[in-house]
Amino acid sequence: MIGALEAGGTKMICAVLQQDGTVADKLTLPTRTPAQTMPPMIEFFVKHKVEALGIGCFGPLDLDEASPTFGFITATPKLDWRFYDIVGEFKKALGVPVVMDTDVNCAALGEACFGSCKGLQDCVYITVGTGIGMGVLVNGKLVHGIQHPELGHIPVAPMAGDDYAGHCPYHGRCLEGMAAGPAMRERWGAPAQELNDRPEVWQLEAEYLAQGIMTCILAYAPRRIVLGGGVLHNPTLLPLVRSAVQRLLGGYVACPAVQKLEEYIVAPALGDAQALLGCMQLVRQ
Amino acid sequence: MIGALEAGGTKMICAVLQQDGTVADKLTLPTRTPAQTMPPMIEFFVKHKVEALGIGCFGPLDLDEASPTFGFITATPKLDWRFYDIVGEFKKALGVPVVMDTDVNCAALGEACFGSCKGLQDCVYITVGTGIGMGVLVNGKLVHGIQHPELGHIPVAPMAGDDYAGHCPYHGRCLEGMAAGPAMRERWGAPAQELNDRPEVWQLEAEYLAQGIMTCILAYAPRRIVLGGGVLHNPTLLPLVRSAVQRLLGGYVACPAVQKLEEYIVAPALGDAQALLGCMQLVRQ
Numbered sequence: 429m430i431g432a433l434e435a436g437g438t439k440m441i442c443a444v445l446q447q448d449g450t451v452a453d454k455l456t457l458p459t460r461t462p463a464q465t466m467p468p469m470i471e472f473f474v475k476h477k478v479e480a481l482g483i484g485c486f487g488p489l490d491l492d493e494a495s496p497t498f499g500f501i502t503a504t505p506k507l508d509w510r511f512y513d514i515v516g517e518f519k520k521a522l523g524v525p526v527v528m529d530t531d532v533n534c535a536a537l538g539e540a541c542f543g544s545c546k547g548l549q550d551c552v553y554i555t556v557g558t559g560i561g562m563g564v565l566v567n568g569k570l571v572h573g574i575q576h577p578e579l580g581h582i583p584v585a586p587m588a589g590d591d592y593a594g595h596c597p598y599h600g601r602c603l604e605g606m607a608a609g610p611a612m613r614e615r616w617g618a619p620a621q622e623l624n625d626r627p628e629v630w631q632l633e634a635e636y637l638a639q640g641i642m643t644c645i646l647a648y649a650p651r652r653i654v655l656g657g658g659v660l661h662n663p664t665l666l667p668l669v670r671s672a673v674q675r676l677l678g679g680y681v682a683c684p685a686v687q688k689l690e691e692y693i694v695a696p697a698l699g700d701a702q703a704l705l706g707c708m709q710l711v712r713q
Numbered sequence: 714m715i716g717a718l719e720a721g722g723t724k725m726i727c728a729v730l731q732q733d734g735t736v737a738d739k740l741t742l743p744t745r746t747p748a749q750t751m752p753p754m755i756e757f758f759v760k761h762k763v764e765a766l767g768i769g770c771f772g773p774l775d776l777d778e779a780s781p782t783f784g785f786i787t788a789t790p791k792l793d794w795r796f797y798d799i800v801g802e803f804k805k806a807l808g809v810p811v812v813m814d815t816d817v818n819c820a821a822l823g824e825a826c827f828g829s830c831k832g833l834q835d836c837v838y839i840t841v842g843t844g845i846g847m848g849v850l851v852n853g854k855l856v857h858g859i860q861h862p863e864l865g866h867i868p869v870a871p872m873a874g875d876d877y878a879g880h881c882p883y884h885g886r887c888l889e890g891m892a893a894g895p896a897m898r899e900r901w902g903a904p905a906q907e908l909n910d911r912p913e914v915w916q917l918e919a920e921y922l923a924q925g926i927m928t929c930i931l932a933y934a935p936r937r938i939v940l941g942g943g944v945l946h947n948p949t950l951l952p953l954v955r956s957a958v959q960r961l962l963g964g965y966v967a968c969p970a971v972q973k974l975e976e977y978i979v980a981p982a983l984g985d986a987q988a989l990l991g992c993m994q995l996v997r998q
Contacts, residue, residue, distance in 0.1 A: 503967040550858035573835035573934030574968040598963040649858030678883040682788040683859040
């Protein structure tokens with residue numbers, strides 16, 4: 429039995445998985461303080477006698493093995509979890525190996541091993557919701573370096589006539605600041621799911637997401653891009669994004685994969701299970 | 714003896730290297746048509762009885778082993794070399810193994826093995842000259858996927874009051890379109906080397922390069938970034954870039970490496986030999 433934890437800013441999803449990925453048991457909790465949230469999670473994993481735990485966690489995380497704060501959640505705006513040693517605490521409590529990566533890197537790994545990108549060594553998973561996160565596999569491995577991809581915060585060119593100030597407390601008008609769920613709510617005065625009958629909302633959203641995807645293509649030349657998250661529940665958005673990406677590329681990337689964008693920029697294939705399956709895969713590796 | 718070819722849009726630098734990287738002989742030719750340029754290069758490598766050839770070439774290149782045009786230069790604006798099978802032609806003429814990557818990927822590999830990034834598994838080499846190119850190592854390997862990094866063409870946010878239309882024939886106001894040498898010449902009416910006494914030129918240049926570097930940091934979280942190329946000959950530029958990067962990051966990336974930008978964004982250490990040494994390393998791998 430392998431333990432998997434999808435640690436999100438709003439909720440914690442704990443699961444116990446069999447070797448084939450079948451979920452044997454599951455526990456979902458709201459994310460409160462570590463003192464309130466850690467004990468029931470530990471109890472769940474202890475009860476199931478997990479042999480190892482894989483965590484896909486909201487970031488930023490310290491994943492640099494040479495660092496004294498390796499395995500910590502670092503400069504998160506969720507102050508209770510700031511510089512919290514989540515890997516260390518689980519190791520101590522469970523006495524089993526614990527591995528961690530970002531929630532989106534785990535989702536990318538899940539889709540690469542079992543979903544839309546099965547068998548691909550180079551792919552990107554993008555989620556557009558409360559924030560914009562990207563998980564990335566290059567040459568079959570998750571991208572790290574000194575931290576992990578944080579492409580939600582890349583600079584974007586504002587669209588003509590768009591004077592919205594942006595929603596990101598760090599960078600204002602970065603991709604996330606212009607196009608994540610909270611930016612949509614602030615810009616249009618209603619949450620994304622109440623804006624479905626306003627085509628101008630989705631056209632503008634598509635333009636910004638296309639800039640992010642353009643940067644992804646130029647940075648990683650992935651073999652496929654999976655685009656998910658709550659904002660993508662609007663069914664017009666994905667086709668609009670593809671059209672905008674095609675226009676932005678301007679014929680510059682000549683690869684055949686990029687000529688068929690409906691097979692290149694795709695929806696997730698694993699519902700909302702990709703991150704848990706990615707956690708399991710992280711343990712296996 | 715290993716052959717190395719730095720194939721540029723303006724000139725071809727052929728070298729023969731001993732195992733320790735010492736250059737035994739060198740030949741520099743202007744880049745004309747393949748019919749004019751290939752025979753003297755082949756003659757040079759045949760004469761030196763090279764056991765293998767590593768090529769660092771201007772792009773875009775097809776580096777996908779599964780592709781029918783693997784080893785070709787693809788959609789380059791240099792029409793004579795468009796869809797030219799450079800790897801195949803050298804293989805046929807020399808009868809030895811031939812490997813190729815982009816000029817900037819080879820430069821990144823050279824700096825990672827012998828120069829400013831010696832021993833680092835994750836690093837980026839950026840050159841700012843006639844174009845803007847970036848070579849990238851992630852987890853110790855060069856980044857590929859369906860193509861190779863082309864980060865010169867990422868979208869950037871225009872600076873306030875900057876109404877320059879951009880110089881890129883594909884994307885207009887992309888990073889390269891706003892900040893490569895030809896853009897500087899067109900914008901300011903003189904080539905970069907004649908603009909040294911105009912601080913406003915270098916401040917603006919630094920702002921755009923900083924956006925590109927910001928995107929690099931968020932995409933790859935590299936352990937170090939090497940910034941070179943003709944435009945960097947202005948000695949005020951590198952410090953201005955560091956300041957602009959620090960401001961753009963806005964404290965978001967908490968890693969210690971990013972707190973010391975003078976050790977994080979650095980000049981090349983190998984003069985102009987990094988690409989040739991990278992070609993040699995490519996052969997060894």
